[in-house]
Amino acid sequence: MKKLISTGVFLILMASLFLSGCSGQEDTSSEDSTADKEPVTLLIAAAASLEYSFEEQLIPMFQEEYPWITVEGTYDSSGKLQTQIEQGLEADIFMAAAMKQMNALTESNLIAVDSVVELLENKIVLIVPLGSDELTTFEDITKADTIAVGDPDSVPAGQYAKEALTTLGLWDQVSAKASFGSNVTEVLNWVSEGSADAGIVYATDAATTDKVTVVAEAPEDSLAEKILYPVGMVAASVHAEEAQLLLDFLSSDEALAVFGSYGFTPNK
DSSP states (O other), rough: OHHHHHHHHHHHHHHHHHHHHHHHHHOOGEEEGGGGOEEEEEEEEEEGGGGGHIIIIIIHHHHHTTTEEEEEEEEEEHHHHHHHHTOOOOOOEESSSSSSEEEEEEEESSSGGGGGEEEEEEOOEEEEEETTSSEEEEEEGGGGEEEEEEEETTHHHHHHHHHHHTTTOHHHHTTTTTTESSSSHHHHHHHHHTSSSEEEEHHHHTTOOEEEEEEEEGGGGGGSEEEEEEEEEEETOOHHHHHHHHHHHTTTHHHHHHHHHTTOOOOO
């Protein structure tokens, strides 16, 4: 009888050890699923005013969360990027500094219309080189001898500047002595280097350098609509699943906080 009990106890102990060993084995099904992912590279075509926020923080943050996805950025005026996408630029995401370019691409079925989000808001401001104090209001721009403005034909910041100045009755005076930049970064550089006495850029661009002084924002009633930054997926993207991950990330609270640190305002 004692022998039977001893044998039974032994078997129970062995079974417990076996089950314990099984439960301690590594569960291969729970391994990081990213190991099975094929590397993917996404190209985001974004307005020049977005370059700092993307390159310094947003792209690294996204790639840390999705390590199999590499994101590359190309930055220029929204008008030039629109033309490049129309000509076959193999971009996956387009983020513009105005609705005009995004609307043109959605109407041509080059952007997936259901993917478009009007994500951010910005302002345009009058800037002067650091140390200059001759201008004190937005309307004082006419007092400057040399003025830098984005080309209204292709640069949204220039389009907004022209609209505001036209509303104020100042466009003819300004355009007569203006140099037109190919993108807003070029305008900012001209003013910061002293090549222009004044210029109009986005508030977010002015915040990226300590070489300019912001004189004033454009009067609120000088623009018919808010300055919006829409983002959407290029319809021809061959990486739609990964592009959607990037779109979702850009709309996240985490990403919007980063945009906010660069002076953008989430569009509510």
